Amino acid sequence: MRPLIHPSIEDITVEGILHALSDPVRAAIYAELAGSDYGHTCSNFLQISDRAIPKSTLSQHFRVLREAGLIRSERQGVEMNNTSRCAEIEQRFPSLIAAVMNAHRVQFADRARAAKRKQSARKTTAG
Amino acid sequence: MRPLIHPSIEDITVEGILHALSDPVRAAIYAELAGSDYGHTCSNFLQISDRAIPKSTLSQHFRVLREAGLIRSERQGVEMNNTSRCAEIEQRFPSLIAAVMNAHRVQFADRARAAKRKQSARKTTAG
DNA sequence: TCCATAGTTCATATGTTGCGAACTATTGAA
């Protein structure tokens, strides 16, 4: 098993960060990690908003996040402890992460609102 | 020639924006468009920082930016007039674009600094 | 030593990207 790669802060690239966060599954994982003050294991995410993620896929997603410099993964016994590196990134790329996470929240809220509207429209048409 | 696709503001996704801007060529194009108050043609970018971009590739890049909702392309005679949609995006995803563009600037500055350091190190070793 | 659990890696099928060649659209000149 090859050692895990964690780029040093100056080797982190914008391209890498944006690419990593341009996938909704990875964005969801990262949002959870960045939003909590303790670590998460990989298998905490085998289920993401009603969608099952195969563990090999999950492992790849964590690798992308890790190698983009967004998270740090440390083995802790049989499992992994994954934490966000947001403080470091904030230092190098101020307000980038916050803006991206906020945008994801906006989009999530808009979608929920659209879905609700659609649902009530169905109800009125049916009734 | 199929008509150009411009998503309406509510159909613009964060994934799409991040993916579009995760490519350095596209980020450079977008930065130029967003930073000027007049439009640019595609062929203005056949050369980007000493690198030649084939026009078919350039056309694809513009398509990605356009379909992500980042730019608007309008035919003007024989050429295209490309303008950024940053005002609209700012409204939906506040400070996202600014943070991404700033991060790219930071990275560009850091790289230039690193290259300069390396160059002067070569000089002292040689002398 | 054996098993269970958590993740990683491999193989491969499927999807995406880059780019030369061929094409389309528009303008202007003959």
Add this chain to the structure above:
DNA sequence: TTCAATAGTTCGCAACATATGAACTATGGA
């Protein structure tokens, strides 16, 4: 009108990337 020039787009294919089941590795406990 026809022809050529210019600006972009589309096609086709090779190279690269991604998703996932199957096989594997690492760790801890019985």
